[in-house]
Amino acid sequence: MKAVKSGRKVCTVEQGALVGGACTHTATIPSKALRHAIQRLLDVQQDHPEMRAELARHTTLKDMMRVATTVVSKQVQLRTTFYERNRVELVTGRAKFRDAHTVEVTEPRGSVELLHADAFVIATGSRPYRPAGVDFRHPRIFDSDTILKLRESPLSMIIYGAGVIGCEYASMFRMLGVKVDLVNTRDRLLSFLDDEISDALSYHLREQGVLIRHQEEMVSVEPHDDSVVLQLKSGKRLKADVFLWANGRSGNSQDLGLEALGIAVDSRGCIQVNDGYQTSVPHIYAVGDVVGAPSLASASYDQGRFAATHIVEGRMEHKLVKDIPTGIYTSPEISSLGRTERELTQAGVPYEVGHAFFKSLARAQITGRTVGMLKLLFHRETREILGIHCFGDNASEIIHIGQAIMAQDWPGNGIDYFINTTFNYPTMAEAYRVAALNGLNRLF
Template sequence: MVANEYDMIVIGSGPGGEGAAMKAVKAGKRVAIVEKYMKVGGGCSHWGTIPSKALRHAVQRLVDFRNYPMFEHLIQGLNISYPQLLKSAESVINKQVKMRQSFYDRNNVDVLHGHARFIDPHTVEVLSDNAPRKRYHAEAFIVASGSSPYRPKDIDFTHPRIHDSDTILQLDHTPYCITIYGAGVIGCEYASFFRGFDVKVNLINTRDKLLAFLDDEIIDALSYHLRDQGILIRHNEEYAAVEPLDDCVILHMKSGKQIKSDVLLFANGRSGNSRDMGLEQIGIAINRRGQLEVNANYQTSVPHIYAVGDIVGYPSLASAAYDQGRFAATHFVTGQCDHRLIEDIPTGIYTSPEISSVGRTERELTESKIPYEVGHAFFKSLARAQITGQTVGMLKILFHRETLEILGIHCFGSESAEIIHIGQAIMAQKGDANNLMYFINTTFNYPTMAEAYRVAALNGYNRL
């Protein structure tokens, strides 16, 4: 095999690309990965999951110290800026990049830096500012190029007061007031983060409720606590124009409202990174959101070209993208793949308080006419929550009234994204193993947050 020929070329080094590359190279295939930027890791490591969660953790620690009487006097004179918080996230990003680069180095996966563009169905050209363009040939390709924030053409994102979820990580000062347009997961997370940092926050929602895919009780709790923290939420609003000025930015709404702030964060949707990749020329259609259609094996309309992760849309999660990459590479290596994404994928929303859920909501169960019951455990009653001071939140179990099958688990509060996996493991069991009695009859460490499962199970069982 010549130097520029591979069994498989992966485009994008985020979770989907990494999962695909590692699966193929472990199966003995010669693999290259094309990364547009100078460091591997994709948007997940550099602009999305890792930096935003590192920032959130830093602010949460600050809030915890501020609310803890023993440290209150130390915090009063402490002046931490937004750029300083960004620096704290850099160390985490660098560790992630170093670790992921080592995966490719150890497994002899060539990393080709530059923008990949298909010349024909088996050839890509890689264009880089730092090297002459080169062409590479492969038997198969996996497109894992991710997504980027949606940018309406009528908004000037070059203005220093207007940002998206990528460029907000380059903000060089601490704003006094920020307006966040879009109240999806990213918008709610950043609203919570900036408010914890004592920034005034306007959260503009284009719909009638926050995060409508969640259980209604969780939505109500989130709305209450965001407002209790001082976030101004406006529902059912759409922007008419964005007016950037030297000293502020004004968001003009179709309702006639005008919202003035130091900075605007536009966080209303994302688009697949499919532009200028030559996909249309080789017969692969791109939808209006820049995404590619794939079959159950993640094959596009050109069978030897696969696509995974954000570029294919739902569920647009780093955890799912890694598995999608593995499954696509498995199909390439073996010609078949019986593995599929699990039916109940857990959500993790890093607002403050944190949210996580798996399975069906009360609304869905009611619409399906499934007889269910509810069990609650409120964190304020748990010894571990009282010790840590994290008493806001609850664990909610939905289960079948007759079979006691676990139908859904919803958690709101500190460490929710960790706590949820206990319930997820039981829900994944078949037959009688998925049963409320597991939580009732299992001995949990005390004091722990996991004990909430026993408390919630007993609470629900007593309703029968």
């Protein structure tokens, strides 16, 4: 869209029958829609306990998946109109570079079309990493793409991999009453988060009934007709109805003809790019999950726009994605922006902490969503906001208030903004004022 609105002639090659990619069809949109449907079911059961048994008996996983399918269809329709309205040619097929300025597209019926361009943007995304020795064809073994095809809720589940995807699905299936073993290859959950937030997530998952097993490594997965058995290096053997592999993703860079052009790809299929999202061939760019971290839909959107800006104007805007919020859709949600306490301590930065616990906020008491907190980290001397960490209902929305202030130039990005600003009452936004006051009270 950035390129075509700048006057360039643009063609998009998409191998799927419908536009939208993994974000729309197999990852972000369907999983978050499913989570919302599960949460709504729980809310109704909580508000009407007399209907709990009947709702549980008559509402199936398939019913909730149908909600996700509806959202996906709406997103596909919306995105398709973007191409049509902006006169972007859309070619369905699989593209491969024939030379540095030509791709050959193999269309579904086998015909081949050659397309020539001055510049290319590779945005092929990623897929779940599948290790050798795990039979993903077995009906009881899933990855984060195929789990969305599950139609009946199992009684028990093993999730191997406790990254963002693993934690989100552990939370979702536990809300459905599934007995969940969450196997983590590391010593704590989501170690990139602030320690206090990571600890809160661990506590609440365990409180909900998820059994978390840290520092474990898989030896084998044994599928049976009625179960799956996971053998771990520690000697443990876990048994469940289904097994979900959620340990890593691979960039979709295979069979694109990159090797012949000298474009570097790492062991996980991620394409190496510079700050302008250029590969080693300057007019060929790569963006999104296929370049690796941060592997967020929000970041991928911006990266595509920045690559187009560099193509059209020769200007780099990568600095705009230096500080982007992380949204994790467990229950409760997590969102984080900026540096953590651990990072600030290691860097010798004199910081202070301000907390606002949701249980003390009138709006949270009204809605009944009292689990969670907002945490502000700020410089003791300059009062600049250094990090924002939120755990609780609507955390991924709440974070953006602080993000707007952090993005301001000094002195507009200080914690005093929240003291000197009037917030609607009662609101969750008021948490910023409470946290700011709490932190400033620690100064002396």
